[in-house]
Amino acid sequence: MEKVIVVTGAASGIGREVVKNLSKEYIILIADCNLEKIETAANEFKEFGYNVIPFVFDVSKRQDVKALANKAKSLGNIERVIHCAGISGTMNTVDKVIRINSLGTLYINQEFYNVMENGVICDIASNSSYILPKILLPSKRTFKLSLQNEEKFLRRCVKRSKIFHIKALNGDMAYLISKTFIRWYAQKCAYKYISTKNIRIFTVSPGYVNTPMTVVEKGKLSDNMLSYCGLQRGAEPKEIAALICSLSDPKCSYLIGSDVLCDGGCIDNGYGIFSVLSKYKDKSKNERW
DSSP states (O other), rough: OEEEEEEEETTTTHHHHHHHSSOOTTTEEEEESSSHHHHHHHHHHTTTTOOEEEOOOOOOOSHHHHHHHHHHHHHSSEEEEEEEOOOOOOOSOOOHIIIIIHHHHHHHHHHHHOSSSEEEEEEEGGGGGGOOOOGGGGHHHHHHHTTHHHHHHHHHHHHHHTOOHHHHHHHHHHHHHHHHHHHHHHHHHHHHHHHHOOOOEEEEEEEEEOOOOHHHHOOOHHHHHHHHHTTTTOHHHHHHHHHHHHHHHHHGGGGGEEEEEEEEETTTOOOOOHHHHGGTTTTTTTTTO
């Protein structure tokens, strides 16, 4: 039977570099929301001898994720799912940030659990998931709503994203919450997945990464974060991709449910919520906190 690896968000950034790190013996199903970009990436990979199949989907729609999982299953045995698809807090509405990052990860994990016999799922979180203190996060009860009532879960997360009453901050808050959810959900899945179907799941939390998305958005917040970085620079996508591919290899089979923080030491050096809020200090003078 053919061996299959699925990489979401594979048209650019970390996802693209993950594909470059994979063995050419696999069928690699590369998925993204942009048809033109994913087809361009597929053509480039094929020129270098990779056996890739492009797939266009919207990770915030369960039916699209189910179609992706079924496509992967039809190709052979799914050995790895590397879920890199996601958006930043400034790329869309607060609602969409939660739908894509949080519910999208939930759909990926659930739908691939249904079709995999064994293997690995790696979800990409962020060092941002370490920033918010519990008092500012939605409760665990709210996170658990994602398994029972998705729309209610969404409403509560959106409401919590607006806790500071600063419109410009809402997107960043939604991003922090969505990435915290990803770590929580992967940890919640870990025991069930490994004990029932021998599916190993874990998360990786990068810091600032030099991708096309982050370069466009680079500003006071990212400069502040990098001031806490021991290397005084952002990571290159290939550095994070190498870590992901190494940890998802069968040789790392004892790594289950954990999050691996890879941010150049930013969180350990004190980067936190007050660093984020400093970006909005001037904007908040005439707004209520």
